[in-house]
Amino acid sequence: MARVHNFCAGPAALPLPVLEKAQAELLDFNGNGMSLMEMSHRSKAFDEVINTAEANIRKLMGISDDYAVLFLQGGASHQFAMLPMNLMAGKAADYINTGAWAKKAISEAKLAGKVNVVWDGADDKYNRMPKADEYTLNSDAAYVHICSNETIGGIRFTDFPKTEAPLIADMSSEIMSRELDVNQFGMIYAGAQKNIGPSGLALVVIRKDLAERCPETAPKIMRYSTHIAENSLYNTPNTWGIYIVKLVTDWLLGLGGVSAMEKINEEKAKVLYDAIDGSDFWKPVAAKEYRSTMNVCWTTPNEELDAKFVKEATAANLSGLKGHRSVGGLRASIYNACPREAIDALVNFMKEFEAKNG
Amino acid sequence: MARVHNFCAGPAALPLPVLEKAQAELLDFNGNGMSLMEMSHRSKAFDEVINTAEANIRKLMGISDDYAVLFLQGGASHQFAMLPMNLMAGKAADYINTGAWAKKAISEAKLAGKVNVVWDGADDKYNRMPKADEYTLNSDAAYVHICSNETIGGIRFTDFPKTEAPLIADMSSEIMSRELDVNQFGMIYAGAQKNIGPSGLALVVIRKDLAERCPETAPKIMRYSTHIAENSLYNTPNTWGIYIVKLVTDWLLGLGGVSAMEKINEEKAKVLYDAIDGSDFWKPVAAKEYRSTMNVCWTTPNEELDAKFVKEATAANLSGLKGHRSVGGLRASIYNACPREAIDALVNFMKEFEAKNG
Numbered sequence: 151m152a153r154v155h156n157f158c159a160g161p162a163a164l165p166l167p168v169l170e171k172a173q174a175e176l177l178d179f180n181g182n183g184m185s186l187m188e189m190s191h192r193s194k195a196f197d198e199v200i201n202t203a204e205a206n207i208r209k210l211m212g213i214s215d216d217y218a219v220l221f222l223q224g225g226a227s228h229q230f231a232m233l234p235m236n237l238m239a240g241k242a243a244d245y246i247n248t249g250a251w252a253k254k255a256i257s258e259a260k261l262a263g264k265v266n267v268v269w270d271g272a273d274d275k276y277n278r279m280p281k282a283d284e285y286t287l288n289s290d291a292a293y294v295h296i297c298s299n300e301t302i303g304g305i306r307f308t309d310f311p312k313t314e315a316p317l318i319a320d321m322s323s324e325i326m327s328r329e330l331d332v333n334q335f336g337m338i339y340a341g342a343q344k345n346i347g348p349s350g351l352a353l354v355v356i357r358k359d360l361a362e363r364c365p366e367t368a369p370k371i372m373r374y375s376t377h378i379a380e381n382s383l384y385n386t387p388n389t390w391g392i393y394i395v396k397l398v399t400d401w402l403l404g405l406g407g408v409s410a411m412e413k414i415n416e417e418k419a420k421v422l423y424d425a426i427d428g429s430d431f432w433k434p435v436a437a438k439e440y441r442s443t444m445n446v447c448w449t450t451p452n453e454e455l456d457a458k459f460v461k462e463a464t465a466a467n468l469s470g471l472k473g474h475r476s477v478g479g480l481r482a483s484i485y486n487a488c489p490r491e492a493i494d495a496l497v498n499f500m501k502e503f504e505a506k507n508g
Numbered sequence: 509m510a511r512v513h514n515f516c517a518g519p520a521a522l523p524l525p526v527l528e529k530a531q532a533e534l535l536d537f538n539g540n541g542m543s544l545m546e547m548s549h550r551s552k553a554f555d556e557v558i559n560t561a562e563a564n565i566r567k568l569m570g571i572s573d574d575y576a577v578l579f580l581q582g583g584a585s586h587q588f589a590m591l592p593m594n595l596m597a598g599k600a601a602d603y604i605n606t607g608a609w610a611k612k613a614i615s616e617a618k619l620a621g622k623v624n625v626v627w628d629g630a631d632d633k634y635n636r637m638p639k640a641d642e643y644t645l646n647s648d649a650a651y652v653h654i655c656s657n658e659t660i661g662g663i664r665f666t667d668f669p670k671t672e673a674p675l676i677a678d679m680s681s682e683i684m685s686r687e688l689d690v691n692q693f694g695m696i697y698a699g700a701q702k703n704i705g706p707s708g709l710a711l712v713v714i715r716k717d718l719a720e721r722c723p724e725t726a727p728k729i730m731r732y733s734t735h736i737a738e739n740s741l742y743n744t745p746n747t748w749g750i751y752i753v754k755l756v757t758d759w760l761l762g763l764g765g766v767s768a769m770e771k772i773n774e775e776k777a778k779v780l781y782d783a784i785d786g787s788d789f790w791k792p793v794a795a796k797e798y799r800s801t802m803n804v805c806w807t808t809p810n811e812e813l814d815a816k817f818v819k820e821a822t823a824a825n826l827s828g829l830k831g832h833r834s835v836g837g838l839r840a841s842i843y844n845a846c847p848r849e850a851i852d853a854l855v856n857f858m859k860e861f862e863a864k865n866g
Contacts, residue, residue, distance in 0.1 A: 154541035158548050161747055169535050169543055176531040177524075183512035183825065185527055187706040187752070190516050190828065223581040223708055224729070227743035231727035261727055343744055348545040350581055350708045350746025369589035369619055371582065385585035386701055388708025389519055390748060394545070467541065470548065 155492035157482040158470035159301055159445065160323065160344035165487045168397040186393045191386050199389075199396050200382065206399035210408050213332050213355055218378040220354040221392050225341035226322045229352055230255045233295070233318060233337070234262035236364040236374050241292035244268045244315065246285065249276035249300035250476060251320060259295070266291070276303045278437035282311065291315040293336055293360075299324035301344070302474040304447035304481065305440040310334055316360055324444045325353065326402060327486055328412045336360050342391060345444075345485045346398050351391035402486065411486055418484050418493045419443035425497045431504045435479060449479035450507070456480060459503055466499055468492075513850035515840040516828035517659055517803065518681065518702035523845045526755040544751045549744050557747075557754050558740065564757035568766050571690050571713055578712040578732065579740045579750050583699035584680045587710055588613045591653070591676060591695070592620035594722040594732050599650035602626045602673065604643065607634035607658035608834060609678060617653070624649070634661045636795035640669065649673040650721075651694055657682035659702070660832040662805035662839065663798040668692055674718055682802050683711065684760060685844055686770045694718050700749060703802075703843045704756050709749035760844065769844055776842050776851045777801035783855045789862045793837060807837035808865070814838060817861055824857055826850075 156163040179186040182195050189196050204219045213219060222228070233255075234243060242264035245256045248271050259265045269285035271278060287294055294313040299306040301323040311317060316336020325340035332338065337356040343349035354374070361374035370376050376384050382392075405411055423441060426432040426448045435447035450456050456479050460472045473479040482496060514521040537544040540553050547554055562577045571577060580586070591613075592601060600622035603614045606629050617623045627643035629636060645652055652671040657664040659681040669675060674694020683698035690696065695714040701707035712732070719732035728734050734742050740750075763769060781799060784790040784806045793805035808814050814837050818830045831837040840854060 152541060153536060156542050156546055158542075158546065161545060161547055161549060161744065163546050164543060166535075169545075173531055173534040176534065177527050178511060183510060184514050184516075184827065185522065187527075188514055188516065188519055188521050190519060191707065223583070223586070223746075225581070225744050227729055228581070231729050235727070258727055258729065261725060341744060348746075348748050349549065349744045350749055367619060369593070369616055371585055371589050371616065386519065386583050386699060386707045388581075388706075388746060388749070390706050391708055391746070469542065 152467070154467040154469045155495050156469050157484065157488065157492070157496070159474070159481065159483045160341070161349045162344050162483055162485050163487040164348075164394070165398060165401045168394065168401055171397055172394060187390050189389065191383055191389050196389060199393050200387075203392055203396035203399060206396065206403060207353065210326055210399060210402060211332055211355070216357055217332065217355050218358050218361065218374070220356065220374065220377050221382045221387050221395070222352045222354055222377060223350060223388055225343070225349065225352050226251070226320055226339060227254065227341070229320070229339045229354065230258035231262065232372050232374070233339070234259040235368050235372055237316070237318070237337075237360055238263040238292045239363040239365065241290060242266055242288065244287050244291040244294040246280060246294070246296050246311070247271060248279055248297055248305065249303040250474070251300055251302070251322070252295075252297040255295060255297065255320060274437070276300065277305065277435060279305055279307050279440045287311075287313055287315065289314065293318050296320070299442050299444055301445050301483070302477055304436045304442045304445040306442040306444070308440060316357065323483075323485070324442070326408050326411065327415050327444055329408050342395055344483070345487075347395040348391050350388045351395065353395070398487070414490065415443045415484075415486065418488070418490055419446065421493050421497060422446050422482060422484065425500055429504060429508070431508045432500070435477060444483060444485055446482045446484060447473055447477060447479060449473075453478065455507055458507070462503065463499055468496055468499055510825070512825040512827045513853050514827050515842065515846065515850070515854070517832070517839065517841040518699070519707045520702050520841055520843050521845040522706075522752070523756060523759045526752065526759055529755055530752065545748050547747065549741055549747050554747060557751050558745075561750055561754035561757060564754065564761060565711065568684055568757060568760060569690055569713070574715055575690065575713050576716050576719065576732070576736045578714065578735050579745050579753070580710045580712055580735060581708060581746055583701070583707065583710050584609075584678055584697060585612065585699070587678070587697045587712065588616035589620065590730050590732070591697070592617040593726050593730055595674075595676070595695075595718055596621040596650045597721040597723065599648060600624055600646065602645050602649040602652040604638065604652070604654050604669070605629060606637055606655055606663065607661040608832070609658055609660065609680070610653075610655040613653060613655065613678060632795070634658065635663065635793060637663055637665050637798045645669075645671055645673065647672065651676050654678070657800050657802055659803050659841070660835055662794045662800045662803040664800040664802070666798060674715065681841075681843070682800070684766050684769065685773050685802055687766050700753055702841070705753040706749050708746045709753065711753070756845075772848065773801045773842075773844065776846070776848055777804065779851050779855060780804050780840060780842065783858055787862060787866070789866045790858070793835060802841060802843055804840045804842060805831060805835060805837060807831075811836065813865055816865070820861065821857055826854055826857055
């Protein structure tokens with residue numbers, strides 16, 4: 151069959167040229183006579199892959215030498231545990247609770263030490279981010295943690311909190327989708343499977359001095375310092391995942407980098423939000439000011455029509471539009487690799503659906 | 509170029525039919541209109557992949573319902589930390605030190621609790637496994653840990669230790685290469701990248717009752733019980749890795765399963781060891797009784813010839829034959845996916861090399 155329009159929340163669509171290149175060299179990577187998957191992680195050929203992936207990421211995000219760029223396993227969920235184990239160092243940490251993913255990070259951190267939840271969006275059903283005057287950070291916090299874009303709620307921080315303690319952000323569902331100053335952050339991490347690659351990999355960008363905080367009682371494999379010292383090769387990394395990230399970041403650089411991608415993303419999101427706002431038939435889930443450009447959540451007039459929409463959309467090759475079970479309704483994840491044509495096809499389908507059911 | 513004969517220690521050769529299938533369906537998995545990499549880990553299509561992979565493994569290894577089969581991230585190195593965190597439960601554990609990989613497991617375990625190294629092969633430069641009367645196990649040990657096949661030293665346990673405490677085995681470099689009774693073990697684990705798939709994945713086979721030992725202070729993502737309860741989908745798993753394991757185990761079942769594979773492996777190893785034993789030019793590294801059928805280590809008369817051998821072999825499309833830097837010499841990793849033809853090509857090359865340099 152033809153490839154569908156893929157709105158999955160993650161694992162998610164990858165750029166077609168990336169898949170085509172991976173397919174073309176699957177039996178013989180770069181003239182080495184073997185697949186990338188069959189190749190030592192300590193070979194020259196793989197060295198070039200991981201070094202290029204890192205250089206691409208540094209270039210795309212403007213990352214200075216004060217920061218390490220790590221490719222770890224276990225996705226963001228593993229970071230929820232690794233972060234407090236490394237950075238709390240006996241102090242409490244501030245967490246802002248903005249929805250499902252922030253909550254998971256909080257739950258793991260509580261097992262590692264004292265957590266202060268300085269703001270909780272429960273009263274508004276997590277449909278918005280807080281304003282700066284709605285929370286008070288603790289002056290002696292080990293760090294301040296945010297989820298910069300909530301995949302399930304479809305909200306994002308427009309501006310990031312100003313903090314004295316290092317600001318740590320889970321950016322899984324928006325990494326490299328918009329320009330930002332990495333120097334605002336102590337650490338940024340992201341599961342790869344939404345915006346930059348396949349699952350089984352986490353990108354961690356960490357200020358090197360923070361990695362020194364980890365107590366020597368922590369498992370060696372759970373310390374950022376271990377992986378910094380070994381350039382992500384302390385243990386065998388997910389070589390295939392790093393290879394795909396290399397191809398995705400090559401592709402992103404070819405498009406003109408994050409600033410060019412951000413413009414495309416804003417256009418894509420505008421077209422879809424305009425369609426939702428353009429009729430009373432559709433109801434957006436997130437408060438306007440905090441709408442995500444990556445995860446667009448909305449509903450039809452009722453749950454039956456939501457289900458009908460998902461079913462008929464799937465039949466029309468528009469895949470992955472069911473909202474998360476905790477929110478319901480509809481969700482289109484329109485990450486970097488989701489092309490403008492997919493948005494246009496979705497909006498056209500929405501018009502037809504409304505005409506028939508409105 | 510043509511595909512080379514791949515003797516890499518890991519990541520290692522994969523069966524050609526597996527790579528060809530992965531290549532064929534890379535843009536469209538099973539008529540879903542998207543790559544497996546782009547697909548939700550909670551989709552029906554992926555459910556079938558992970559369930560088939562598990563069923564294949566249960567069938568191939570004869571695993572009863574008393575055991576859980578888990579697909580985790582971080583490879584065996586992550587298990588070195590996860591195992592003691594889950595299973596020590598305040599007690600000491602016995603470890604048998606048989607070389608580089610056993611040592612790494614011991615080093616991580618010491619950070620988690622008390623470790624008794626009940627035997628150490630240092631005096632023999634780790635060229636053999638211990639006999640049963642050479643070590644005394646502690647009656648109150650939480651568990652007994654072995655590395656059943658040392659990739660770097662090229663030795664393996666012919667018979668496994670008889671233990672009262674649960675026997676735990678790192679089988680990364682020999683999993684599914686020979687028949688064994690899983691019921692002898694409390695847990696078996698293996699990084700996938702040597703015998704069953706790509707890197708970024710660990711297979712864990714654990715007796716379910718042992719998973720209950722984990723203290724509630726452990727990070728939730730580090731508990732076996734978490735992953736058992738969620739059927740390896742607590743967090744997004746390495747979906748591509750699991751897919752390749754599914755294809756590899758399909759292939760292995762098609763060959764006739766582990767018993768058929770074991771016969772082929774024994775023949776392959778015999779041909780290579782016979783060539784080594786057949787001339788004084790070559791010196792085997794491992795003691796005969798404990799020779800691995802997966803990792804064959806040997807040397808030429810001197811280091812210069814070792815280096816020359818590796819260089820000329822590489823030019824002759826025989827790749828990955830350099831011994832690990834800690835042992836030196838030569839090593840051929842001849843895992844399940846390494847075909848008999850590769851062994852024959854290597855042995856022929858050895859004969860030519862000896863004729864020129866002997």
